[in-house]
Amino acid sequence: MQGVTPRLILKDITKQFPGQFPGCRANDGIDLTLLPGEIHALLGENGAGKSTLVKIIYGILHADEGEILWEGKRVAIANPAAARALGIGMVFQHFSLFESLTVAENIALGLDKPGKMAALASRIISVSERYGLPLDPSRPVHSLSVGERQRVEIVRSLLGEPRLLIMDEPTSVLTPQEVERLFATLRLLALEGRSILYISHKLEEIRVLCDRATVLRGGKLAAFCDPATTSARQMAEMMIGSELTSPNRHPEALSEGEALLEIHGLHTTSNDPFATNVKDAALSVRAGEIVGIAGVAGNGQAELLSALSGEVLLPEPGMVRICGQAAGHMGPRARRRLGLAFVPEERLGRGAVPEMTLADNALLSGYGSGGLVRRGLVRFGKTRRTAEKIIERFGVSARGYGSQARSLSGGNLQKFIIGREIMQKPRLLIVAQPTWGVDAGAAASIHQALIDMARSGTAVLVVSQDLDELFALSDRIAVIHGGILSEAIPAANSSIERIGLLMGGVYDQEGASHASA
Amino acid sequence: MLRLEARPHPSTAALLLSPVLAIGLTLLAGLILFALLGFDPVKTLTAYFIKPLDSLYGLSELTVKATPLLLCAIGLALGFRANIWNIGAEGQLIMGAVAGSGVALFLRPEHGAAWVLPAMFLAGALGGMAWASIPAVLKLRFNASEILTSLMLTYVADLFLRWLVNGPWRDPEGYNFPQSRMFEPDAIIPPLLDGTRLGFGAVLALAVALGGWFLLSRTFLGFQIKVIGLTAAAAGYAGFNSARITWMSLLLSGGLAGIAGLNEVAGPIGQLTPFVSPGYGFTAIIVAFLGRLHPFGILLASLMLALTYLGGETAQISLGLPVAVTSVFQGMLLFFLLACEVLIRYRLRAGR
Numbered sequence: 001m002q003g004v005t006p007r008l009i010l011k012d013i014t015k016q017f018p019g020q021f022p023g024c025r026a027n028d029g030i031d032l033t034l035l036p037g038e039i040h041a042l043l044g045e046n047g048a049g050k051s052t053l054v055k056i057i058y059g060i061l062h063a064d065e066g067e068i069l070w071e072g073k074r075v076a077i078a079n080p081a082a083a084r085a086l087g088i089g090m091v092f093q094h095f096s097l098f099e100s101l102t103v104a105e106n107i108a109l110g111l112d113k114p115g116k117m118a119a120l121a122s123r124i125i126s127v128s129e130r131y132g133l134p135l136d137p138s139r140p141v142h143s144l145s146v147g148e149r150q151r152v153e154i155v156r157s158l159l160g161e162p163r164l165l166i167m168d169e170p171t172s173v174l175t176p177q178e179v180e181r182l183f184a185t186l187r188l189l190a191l192e193g194r195s196i197l198y199i200s201h202k203l204e205e206i207r208v209l210c211d212r213a214t215v216l217r218g219g220k221l222a223a224f225c226d227p228a229t230t231s232a233r234q235m236a237e238m239m240i241g242s243e244l245t246s247p248n249r250h251p252e253a254l255s256e257g258e259a260l261l262e263i264h265g266l267h268t269t270s271n272d273p274f275a276t277n278v279k280d281a282a283l284s285v286r287a288g289e290i291v292g293i294a295g296v297a298g299n300g301q302a303e304l305l306s307a308l309s310g311e312v313l314l315p316e317p318g319m320v321r322i323c324g325q326a327a328g329h330m331g332p333r334a335r336r337r338l339g340l341a342f343v344p345e346e347r348l349g350r351g352a353v354p355e356m357t358l359a360d361n362a363l364l365s366g367y368g369s370g371g372l373v374r375r376g377l378v379r380f381g382k383t384r385r386t387a388e389k390i391i392e393r394f395g396v397s398a399r400g401y402g403s404q405a406r407s408l409s410g411g412n413l414q415k416f417i418i419g420r421e422i423m424q425k426p427r428l429l430i431v432a433q434p435t436w437g438v439d440a441g442a443a444a445s446i447h448q449a450l451i452d453m454a455r456s457g458t459a460v461l462v463v464s465q466d467l468d469e470l471f472a473l474s475d476r477i478a479v480i481h482g483g484i485l486s487e488a489i490p491a492a493n494s495s496i497e498r499i500g501l502l503m504g505g506v507y508d509q510e511g512a513s514h515a516s517a
Numbered sequence: 518m519l520r521l522e523a524r525p526h527p528s529t530a531a532l533l534l535s536p537v538l539a540i541g542l543t544l545l546a547g548l549i550l551f552a553l554l555g556f557d558p559v560k561t562l563t564a565y566f567i568k569p570l571d572s573l574y575g576l577s578e579l580t581v582k583a584t585p586l587l588l589c590a591i592g593l594a595l596g597f598r599a600n601i602w603n604i605g606a607e608g609q610l611i612m613g614a615v616a617g618s619g620v621a622l623f624l625r626p627e628h629g630a631a632w633v634l635p636a637m638f639l640a641g642a643l644g645g646m647a648w649a650s651i652p653a654v655l656k657l658r659f660n661a662s663e664i665l666t667s668l669m670l671t672y673v674a675d676l677f678l679r680w681l682v683n684g685p686w687r688d689p690e691g692y693n694f695p696q697s698r699m700f701e702p703d704a705i706i707p708p709l710l711d712g713t714r715l716g717f718g719a720v721l722a723l724a725v726a727l728g729g730w731f732l733l734s735r736t737f738l739g740f741q742i743k744v745i746g747l748t749a750a751a752a753g754y755a756g757f758n759s760a761r762i763t764w765m766s767l768l769l770s771g772g773l774a775g776i777a778g779l780n781e782v783a784g785p786i787g788q789l790t791p792f793v794s795p796g797y798g799f800t801a802i803i804v805a806f807l808g809r810l811h812p813f814g815i816l817l818a819s820l821m822l823a824l825t826y827l828g829g830e831t832a833q834i835s836l837g838l839p840v841a842v843t844s845v846f847q848g849m850l851l852f853f854l855l856a857c858e859v860l861i862r863y864r865l866r867a868g869r
Contacts, residue, residue: 017525311753332756342754350750356743363740364755373737 005072007164007195008034008057013066015052026052027063028219034164039186039196041206041227044216045239045411045439050199053216054166057197058090059083071163081112089162091153093169097141099274104137107156127158131185142274146296147178154185164195171205175296176467176500183209201239201440203232204468217241240441257287260339260428260459262321266314268303276300278307281485283478285428285459290450291488292474293463294499300483301463302345305432308461309342310335323427336368341426343418345433345463347410351417354406358398361405362387362420369424386423394419395445411435411442418446422453429453430461435469447473467496467503479503521863531861536807536814539853540821546849556836564835565828565842575827577713581785582823585610585777585794587722589801590819591729592770594810598733599742600749601766605652605667606774607798608674609645613775614782615678616644618789621704621782622686622697633703637783638776645775646768648674653767657760663767671798679791686789697789706784718780723816725773730812742766774798795826796844803851822847 015027027049034040044050055061057068059077068075070086077083080090097106104121108114121137128135133151141149150170157165167186171179186196186209200206206213207227215223215238223238266281278300285291295301306312307320314320314328321327322338332342342365344350352361363383367373372383387401394415398408405413414434421429434450435443450473454460464470470477471491478488479502486502531538544562551558569575589606596603603609617637624633651670655661682695691698706716733739745752745762752759781793804822808815829843 309754310756331758332754333758334756336756344754346750349748350754353744353748353751355747360740364744364751367737367755376736376738378735378737378740 004035006033006069007036007038007071008032009069010053010057011067011069013053013056013063013068015049015056015061015063025219027056030066030216030219030221032214034195034197036163036195037190037193038212039190039198039210041210041213042197042199042216043201043203043206043213043235043239044222045201045441048216048239049219050216051168052219054090054168054197054199057083057164058088058166084112084160084162087161087163088166089157089160089164090166091150091157091168091170095149095153097149097152099142100140102138102140103135103144103152106141106152107137107159110156111159123159124155128155131155131158131188132181133185146298147174147181150174150182158189162194164197165189166197166199168199169201170198171200171202175503176496179205202468203235206235207232215239236440240439257289257457257459258324259284259286259321260323261285261308261430261461263308264319264321265316266304266307266319268300268307268312269315270303270312275303276483278304278480278483278485283485283488285461287427287457287459288454289475290454290460290462290473292470292477292491293461293480293485294467294470294477294503295463295465295480296503297465299481299503300485301432301480303483304480304485305344305430305463308430309340309344333368336365336424339427341365341421341424341429343414343421343429343431343434345436347413347417348406352405352413355404357387357402357404358391358396358408358416359384359387359401361416362390362401364420366420366424390416390419390423393423394449411438414438415442415446418449422449426458428459428461430463432463433466434462434464435466436464443469467499470499471496519865519867521859522866523863524861527862532858533809535857535861536809536818536854539807539850539857542853542857543846543850546853547846550845554838556838561832561836561838565832565846566824568835569824569827569831573710574713577710577715578827579820579823580719581714581716582826583819584716584718584722585781585797586801586804586822587816587819588718588725588777588780589770589774589798590804590808590815591722591725591812592766592773593801594805594808594812594815595729595732595742596766596770597746597805597810599745599762599766601763602662602664603649603652603667603767603770604664604802605649605669605671605798606770606801607794607796608667608671609648609771609774610778610781610794610798611671611674611678612648612778613641613645613772614778614789614793615674615681616647616775617641617779618686618697618700618782621700622789630703633701634706634783637704637779641775641779642772643775645771645773645778647771648775649767649771650764653764657763678789678793682789682791688788695791699788700783704783705787706780714785716780716784718777718784721776721780722819726812726816729815733812738765774801800826800847803847803854807850807854822850825850 010030010032013027013030014025016025030053042050052061056063059079059082068077075086104117104124107124108117108120114120124135124137133155135151135155170182174182190196198210210227213225213227217239225235261284263281263283266278268278270277276299281304307314310330310332317326317328319328322335322340325338327335327338348354353364363372363378366386370386372379372386384401390396391398396412396416398412408416431450434446438446450460462470462473474491476488477491477494477499479486479499481503547562548558551561570579589610593603593606617640620637620640648670652663652666655666656663682697686697688696688698706718709715709717741757742762744755745757745759777797778793782789800822804815804818807818807821825843825846829840832838832842833840
């Protein structure tokens with residue numbers, strides 16, 4: 001280390017948000033050193049302070065205390081433009097692209113000095129070729145896959161010739177093959193002497209990719225480690241600060257259970273030009289089993305899910321049968337009466353009303369059972385008790401039934417929503433992205449709850465992008481790609497690689513070779 | 518350049534007090550306005566806001582003005598809570614008055630029938646509901662914005678009223694004035710207190726406010742209204758029928774506005790004239806927001822806005838102020854209310 005000037009040194013960074021309890025800080029005395037050519041992992045559960053820290057580095061937030069040394073010199077980073085001027089680039093978890101504009105136009109909008117479009121297009125091509133990120137500058141963004149959209153964001157950052165690239169959970173939306181391709185690019189960048197700060201909670205990836213790792217917990221530095229010699233389990237335990245309980249799954253499902261969800265010839269007809277309509281899908285989920293549907297976002301999951309929940313009605317009643325009844329023409333209320341419970345992907349704003357209390361949110365989908373409503377009147381005492389029961393049984397950390405839904409962290413709200421649905425004792429439970437953005441501890445308890453549900457005779461359908469999760473939970477796995485749902489095959493007979501290939505589809509490979517040609 | 522920046526934690530107390538702050542600012546602006554017009558500001562404000570209330574008659578007149586405001590605003594607020602923006606209470610009020618007047622004029626109450634007034638109230642409610650059902654159909658069938666359709670239908674209703682009183686319903690013995698015959702005594706709401714115009718409508722409006730509070734805070738229907746208004750996607754997820762809520766809130770607000778209109782023609786006015794309402798239906802929008810869409814807040818707000826009508830009349834008679842001052846006060850009140858809301862939630866920042 002002697003003789004090399006570190007690219008970035010953070011000393012004693014402290015940040016407190018207004019309204020936070022005194023003593024409870026988003027960042028509390030954090031030190032971090034990044035060397036040139038290093039891929040450094042930043043690990044931590046949700047709320048551990050990772051985002052706050054990188055926002056401080058990128059100039060979006062300002063630290064209350066502490067100092068930042070950039071290549072040996074003390075700097076104050078006023079805003080993202082100043083960060084870019086220093087040589088710091090960032091790729092965000094959520095893309096900010098305009099669907100109707102082309103790749104080049106989108107990149108021009110994100111640059112401080114875009115220059116002429118033709119020159120920019122040739123720069124885009126040269127950068128994308130150098131780093132193995134095939135992109136066609138003239139293609140409109142709406143026609144790109146998620147992996148290609150991420151390339152747009154990466155190329156946009158690389159055009160600024162950053163010496164430090166921050167990547168916030170870049171692989172959460174990628175297929176395993178796309179992840180491999182991304183890692184090759186990142187290694188190439190590191191080889192050129194650029195530093196990469198890599199935020200993720202996918203521990204196996206970090207073990208493969210990163211040179212060093214810093215673990216945050218509760219806003220403080222919790223540990224450093226060498227990912228190559230530390231097991232994923234050890235890292236997870238550093239993150240949560242206690243021992244991890246892995247879900248306890250009994251191997252065999254009762255395969256002769258009654259089919260509680262039957263999908264037959266289901267197709268959707270959304271008018272939205274950006275929707276991926278589901279074509280002729282067929283699937284059945286039996287009592288006591290968990291069936292997983294894998295797929296990269298935007299391949300028809302949203303359309304399939306709203307057709308199953310009843311938010312969108314189907315052309316033929318027989319396309320969906322719930323507990324034996326043709327339900328295609330029924331709305332969500334009638335389907336719940338048949339025994340369906342549903343956990344949507346968006347927790348805040350669909351699964352829960354942000355401004356309402358947990359008691360009110362318990363009523364939101366729970367009005368049909370447990371006598372929460374009698375003769376048109378809400379029974380507030382019962383609603384509160386139900387919310388308290390959910391909080392207690394599912395370990396939701398909230399101040400009580402009076403907390404607003406939006407005051408809960410993502411993982412706690414998800415525990416509440418899944419708990420609310422489970423408390424209704426459904427015969428069929430459909431869950432979208434059960435642990436997306438949820439920390440390891442909460443994810444483990446959600447997984448256990450889903451497995452327990454299935455073992456008690458409920459049919460469970462899980463739609464997820466996370467293959468590790470699907471393999472941990474599912475008895476059978478199907479893949480959705482381009483609106484086409486594959487046959488569900490027993491998880492024991494499949495592998496992550498095979499499912500990953502199906503998720504990417506042949507289409508994506510063609511798209512990539514077309515763009516690089 | 519100035520820009521607005523969201524405050525991370527808007528003060529709850531400030532949000533609750535914003536109507537009070539807005540009223541204070543309106544009074545302050547009124548003082549300045551009167552001073553600029555060359556009137557003694559303190560005396561004028563006294564004439565405007567205090568003098569109307571110094572007698573039993575004045576207080577009863579306040580309830581006369583507050584009644585239609587309260588009836589309309591409760592209905593509107595229920596819709597606003599569910600994101601149904603009925604701006605056309607004025608038109609629904611007029612059509613309620615027209616329908617109720619039709620009953621009074623053509624079903625001769627010579628036999629001293631006690632059912633005349635109830636029939637008129639029913640007709641008033643149905644008239645307002647019928648008018649409000651047009652935006653409901655247009656919204657649900659053709660996705661047309663109820664803001665535009667309900668507003669435009671107000672002008673249709675107004676012209677229809679003018680045509681009636683200038684044409685088929687004009688009093689033949691009325692010296693060619695554009696107004697109907699006076700209603701028979703059986704078709705007039707008797708005052709509750711002798712010597713005042715305090716009528717049954719005020720009691721009804723109070724009951725409606727109470728009912729609105731009960732609906733919103735105690736019933737499952739009220740819960741659905743709130744969820745639809747806050748997060749439509751969550752309502753869809755829960756399986757709430759938003760078409761039903763749209764119908765319900767438009768019919769309810771239309772019906773209440775219709776009753777308000779009937780209560781005017783069968784109460785203080787006693788006949789159908791082109792001036793059924795000095796803009797009660799529009800002022801009710803201000804009332805609903807000043808009351809923060811809460812039925813009890815709306816009750817207080819309706820009294821406040823009723824005072825601007827009453828004060829405008831008093832100031833016109835005693836000081837010779839133009840009657841347009843009423844509109845100016847109402848406009849300033851809405852302006853300050855909106856400004857307070859914005860500045861409580863956001864702060865002004867100078868710079869890029």
